[in-house]
Amino acid sequence: MHRVWAIVENTFKESLRQRILNLLIIFSILLIVVSIFLEPFALGESPKILRDFGLVVSSIFGILVVIIIGSSLIHKDIEKRTIYTVITKPVKRGEIIVGKFLGLFFLIAVLELGMTAIHQVVIFVYEGSFDPYLLIAFPFSLLEVMVLLGILLLFSSFSSTTMTSIMGIIFFIIGHGSPDLKLFADQTKVVALKYLAYIFYYILPNLENFNLRIDLVYKLPIHTDQLLFSLCYGLIYTILLLYISTLIFERREFK
Amino acid sequence: MLNDINLEIYQGEVFGFLGPNGAGKTTTIKIITGLLRPNSGKVSIFGMPYDSLKAKQLIGYLPESPFFYDHLTGYEFLKIHALLGNCTDYKKKVYELLEKVGLKRAGNLQLRKYSRGMLQRIGIAQALITDPDLIILDEPLTGLDPIGRKEIKDLILEQKQKGKTIFFSSHILPDAEVICDRIGIIIEGKIMKVGELKQLLKKGIKTDEISLEDWFVKQVKEKNA
Numbered sequence: 001m002h003r004v005w006a007i008v009e010n011t012f013k014e015s016l017r018q019r020i021l022n023l024l025i026i027f028s029i030l031l032i033v034v035s036i037f038l039e040p041f042a043l044g045e046s047p048k049i050l051r052d053f054g055l056v057v058s059s060i061f062g063i064l065v066v067i068i069i070g071s072s073l074i075h076k077d078i079e080k081r082t083i084y085t086v087i088t089k090p091v092k093r094g095e096i097i098v099g100k101f102l103g104l105f106f107l108i109a110v111l112e113l114g115m116t117a118i119h120q121v122v123i124f125v126y127e128g129s130f131d132p133y134l135l136i137a138f139p140f141s142l143l144e145v146m147v148l149l150g151i152l153l154l155f156s157s158f159s160s161t162t163m164t165s166i167m168g169i170i171f172f173i174i175g176h177g178s179p180d181l182k183l184f185a186d187q188t189k190v191v192a193l194k195y196l197a198y199i200f201y202y203i204l205p206n207l208e209n210f211n212l213r214i215d216l217v218y219k220l221p222i223h224t225d226q227l228l229f230s231l232c233y234g235l236i237y238t239i240l241l242l243y244i245s246t247l248i249f250e251r252r253e254f255k
Numbered sequence: 256m257l258n259d260i261n262l263e264i265y266q267g268e269v270f271g272f273l274g275p276n277g278a279g280k281t282t283t284i285k286i287i288t289g290l291l292r293p294n295s296g297k298v299s300i301f302g303m304p305y306d307s308l309k310a311k312q313l314i315g316y317l318p319e320s321p322f323f324y325d326h327l328t329g330y331e332f333l334k335i336h337a338l339l340g341n342c343t344d345y346k347k348k349v350y351e352l353l354e355k356v357g358l359k360r361a362g363n364l365q366l367r368k369y370s371r372g373m374l375q376r377i378g379i380a381q382a383l384i385t386d387p388d389l390i391i392l393d394e395p396l397t398g399l400d401p402i403g404r405k406e407i408k409d410l411i412l413e414q415k416q417k418g419k420t421i422f423f424s425s426h427i428l429p430d431a432e433v434i435c436d437r438i439g440i441i442i443e444g445k446i447m448k449v450g451e452l453k454q455l456l457k458k459g460i461k462t463d464e465i466s467l468e469d470w471f472v473k474q475v476k477e478k479n480a
Binding site: 002003005006007009010013014017018080081082084085086087088089090091092253254255 | 285288289290291292308309311312314316317318321322323324325326327331334335336338339340341343365378381382385
């Protein structure tokens, strides 16, 4: 366990000290705070922009950190040869994958928690009370981060940083377009296309499972079984991704 | 490309692995340390498969021209490598090694602020952090000033006195001459000579040519002729 923890600590500190992260943090906090001034432009009786904006910003922040830092997580180590002294220690390759994953995940979790807290404070300043219902978004935003980070680690274990970032963006877009893919599969009359669409629908990640924004902002009821399904889906999908990444990484040589 | 490499390193010796650039020194070391896999053949470390965790537990390795995590401090870097090597009681050891490699004052400095020589020293410290029985150093004297080279050579000899086995590659021949018990010469992926330094010098060259450098140049020229 201490070996995994060493990699977690290394990844956490290395990622935290990257300058791009500071810029993202400052920019995201500014956006959340600035949303107070946008609120008067919202139509309707309840302050929606304030809620929606904060959730979107903290979610996009997590995704950006995953794509920018996560895409280089393994490949940078190989390219810069920093991985040499790690691989040659008595460490299993799977421990490296899990350590890298958890290191960046914990960092994003801490930062997103901070953003959620700031968001609540902004709501309190505007309305005089917190909105604890919105807190449900936090763990599900992290589940999305988990899945996307798993995808990036998978690509990072065999391809370049640029390719991994591109794949991250593609999977993010496809992942959120998953319900449309299902709709297409349901409605198309071409049998081959129908099966193909279903295959893609079931294989590719459905990131909309973790998107509760509309329900939370409009205070729509959220069912426990829906949350439970999303939780299990996110965890199983991530574990599978990490397992495949480990299998690929185990075969990797370092020239 | 390596071809027909047959090499045995004796326990407790300092073995110098010498060869011109591109001869296959680093490739050989990468295979021994498990960074590369041989197409055929067998590599054993103290009788164990080279890529087993048990074998890796006994190895300390310094890569050639090492690059390390920029944003970690020297202390953090050694701590992480101690933990990776299953050394959980690391604090005293980290401070001892920082002092030994002359980086006591730089322990809290991030590695991106280290000079090339300092990186080489911290790299050697991470190779020694788990007190390994086999220390593999790829060009450990490169990038060091004369004082630094002397200190690292002393460190290698100190490890030898502790009964450790040291396998290192170098192209700084006079330095190798001072610290090696045996040497191996690799040229174009093939081992040309292996043996005790004194014996090789006696056999290979005239009596008035006494330096390893002269002898080495002669071997390379003969091979290329």
